[in-house]
Amino acid sequence: MYDTMPEQEMKETVVETFHEENEKKSVFIEPTSTPFVVLFLWSLLLSVLSVANPFLTNLSTNLQSQNLYAGWAMAQGQVIYGNIYGTSGLLYYLANWAGSLFMGNISFAAMQCLALFVAGIYLFKIVYQLTAVKNTSIKILSLFYCLTLALGWGGLYSSIFAFPFVFGSLYFLMRYVTGEASDRGFIGFGALGALIFMIDPVTSLVFYLVTFLALLVYNIWAKKKAHGLYQLFAILVGFSLVFYPLGYYTVLNGSFGLAISQILYPWDSLHFSGQHLLYNGLLYGGLIIGLGIVVTWVKSFSLPANSLERFLQLFSFFASLILVLFVFFLPDQGAYQLLPVLPFFLILLSMWLGKSKLKRGGRHSRVQKSTSILGTYVAKNAFLPLLAVAYLIGFPFVNQYVLSTGETSERISAANYIKSKSKNTDKIYAWDTTAALYQASGRLSAVPILTPSLYQGTDENQMSLVNSLKETTPTYILVNNQVSLLQDIKKQLKENYQQTDLKLNHFKLYKLK
Structure with a gap:
């Protein structure tokens, strides 16, 4: 055997x-x-x-x-x-x-x-x-x-x-x-x-x-x-x-x-x-x-x-x-x-x-x-x-193809718009659930914290994000409608930015005045 x-x-x-x-x-x-x-x-x-x-x-x-x-x-x-x-x-x-x-x-x-x-x-x-x-x-x-x-x-x-x-x-x-x-x-x-x-x-x-x-x-x-x-x-x-x-x-x-x-x-x-x-x-x-x-x-x-x-x-x-x-x-x-x-x-x-x-x-x-x-x-x-x-x-x-349907295509549309309307040296910000906008548009982030939906677990980081956006004033800010805006950010958008003519359902794209 x-x-x-x-x-x-x-x-x-x-x-x-x-x-x-x-x-x-x-x-x-x-x-x-x-x-x-x-x-x-x-x-x-x-x-x-x-x-x-x-x-x-x-x-x-x-x-x-x-x-x-x-x-x-x-x-x-x-x-x-x-x-x-x-x-x-x-x-x-x-x-x-x-x-x-x-x-x-x-x-x-x-x-x-x-x-x-x-x-x-x-x-x-x-x-x-x-x-x-x-x-x-x-x-x-x-x-x-x-x-x-x-x-x-x-x-x-x-x-x-x-x-x-x-x-x-x-x-x-x-x-x-x-x-x-x-x-x-x-x-x-x-x-x-x-x-x-x-x-x-x-x-x-x-x-x-x-x-x-x-x-x-x-x-x-x-x-x-x-x-x-x-x-x-x-x-x-x-x-x-x-x-x-x-x-x-x-x-x-x-x-x-x-x-x-x-x-x-x-x-x-x-x-x-x-x-x-x-x-x-x-x-x-x-x-x-x-x-x-x-x-x-x-x-x-x-x-x-x-x-x-x-x-x-x-x-x-x-x-x-x-x-x-x-x-x-x-x-x-x-x-x-x-x-x-x-x-x-x-x-x-x-x-x-x-x-x-x-x-x-x-x-x-x-x-x-x-x-x-x-x-x-x-x-x-x-x-x-x-x-x-x-x-x-x-x-x-x-999540991508059912719950977030349409967001990806609109994000790409916003990226293409930014790419065609801005200079290579301009910086932007994505008030979004992902940092995909930056590479898609070929533009760098204006602040170190790339999105408001990550690394916001401390008061220090929340204040840092708000202050950085005030100091750097990105040329464009893309806002996801599903991500809540802080009062300070709402005020900044109202005073220093205007909404672009790009028609989006899930986002709003703002340009610096």
């Missing part, structure tokens, strides 16, 4: 047996081969389906349209954090700018493809360590890409570009806990932390807060208290080696203070009361239940675990819980806010589904289970993941 067993199946059986025999130990298992073709095809698919694709650009969210504008404007000499408001890290915007210089949005999408590919490599290694089955690891990889596609529909979010560094850092922690990495490796770990911070600051701060607490507890438990101080210094050295050379860019262009202020905006904008809590509760509550995050939190702790798995369980649980609670109180809504939760959710999911499969015993049951792990994930969550994914992918199309 075993003589006729396929070679790959025999290898997986041997590794699974090894995994079971060492269940109570922290034994590190290196995967035999990485499915590079699968990783590349998934990464390519997600990048082709990004809003960098001109056929899908109209489906972009407000944040995606602002990210696209940032790269385009920086290529024309605008300064991030100075002329453009942004809460992502400097390295993310520099990559965006570099992409705009070479082949535009296509290059930026190619960078995302590379980021997803590298993230998949590290995720495969992590999941294989937890499940000891290659087919199961590939299924978890497919789930990762599917959920990234759904939560981050259209792509190009900074969280996606941070994935390879998050997974790389988690993989290092796994190697350290199993004794495969030394304390010297924390210099590189600190460098990875700086890269995460320079791409997605929110994810970085949460990740390293949990890392500090996890290593503190682990070193006390393992009686390595002296190692903790050395690790802290090593992390700081590695962080500094990357952060200061890159951060000096903001010092040179005079935007360092603005950069710190804008990066901290998500924390400053947290509101623990208000109407946004109801919407957030419905959206994020529905998603964490629908995608099985809540069930996975519970189920991942239901099986015995060795020291490595217990470390990852606690680490991933607290990191994902903090991130979920964080987005519940943010005034800026969007399913993409849950993207940083994915790495930690998938680790917990791997423990739940992967370990429960191993517990069933028997070579044939293992192989059969590995081929149906996605079905198990869906069935164990009452098929709610299918509904959640259908909603996440379908809503942008419904």
Whole structure:
């Protein structure tokens, strides 16, 4: 019987047996081969389906349209954090700018493809360590890409570009806990932390807060208290080696203070009361239940675990819980806010589904289970993941072609009108739900905050927007009828602007007198 067993199946059986025999130990298992073709095809698919694709650009969210504008404007000499408001890290915007210089949005999408590919490599290694089955690891990889596609529909979010560094850092922690990495490796770990911070600051701060607490507890438990101080210094050295050379860019262009202020905006904008809590509760509550995050939190702790798995369980649980609670109180809504939760959710999911499969015993049951792990994930969550994914992918199309029908064509008409009636040096403003007007008209924004429907969670930003519009007096202001006007803006439009003769149903276009 075993003589006729396929070679790959025999290898997986041997590794699974090894995994079971060492269940109570922290034994590190290196995967035999990485499915590079699968990783590349998934990464390519997600990048082709990004809003960098001109056929899908109209489906972009407000944040995606602002990210696209940032790269385009920086290529024309605008300064991030100075002329453009942004809460992502400097390295993310520099990559965006570099992409705009070479082949535009296509290059930026190619960078995302590379980021997803590298993230998949590290995720495969992590999941294989937890499940000891290659087919199961590939299924978890497919789930990762599917959920990234759904939560981050259209792509190009900074969280996606941070994935390879998050997974790389988690993989290092796994190697350290199993004794495969030394304390010297924390210099590189600190460098990875700086890269995460320079791409997605929110994810970085949460990740390293949990890392500090996890290593503190682990070193006390393992009686390595002296190692903790050395690790802290090593992390700081590695962080500094990357952060200061890159951060000096903001010092040179005079935007360092603005950069710190804008990066901290998500924390400053947290509101623990208000109407946004109801919407957030419905959206994020529905998603964490629908995608099985809540069930996975519970189920991942239901099986015995060795020291490595217990470390990852606690680490991933607290990191994902903090991130979920964080987005519940943010005034800026969007399913993409849950993207940083994915790495930690998938680790917990791997423990739940992967370990429960191993517990069933028997070579044939293992192989059969590995081929149906996605079905198990869906069935164990009452098929709610299918509904959640259908909603996440379908809503942008419904919003664009049903709920907002006519807005896109009128926005293009306004952009063409502005382009033909203004000079290249004139600046405009879009009082709108998207920043698409700027690139469509070929005109820069007059103020750093590109639209009034994002980054308005603090009184400081609301005042800054009003004052900036008063001081800069854009040549044209396009007003979306569905976006409420502030009293100060109404007064400014009445005193300094006149409505153009362009006939629009969803907008009003104003020209400076």
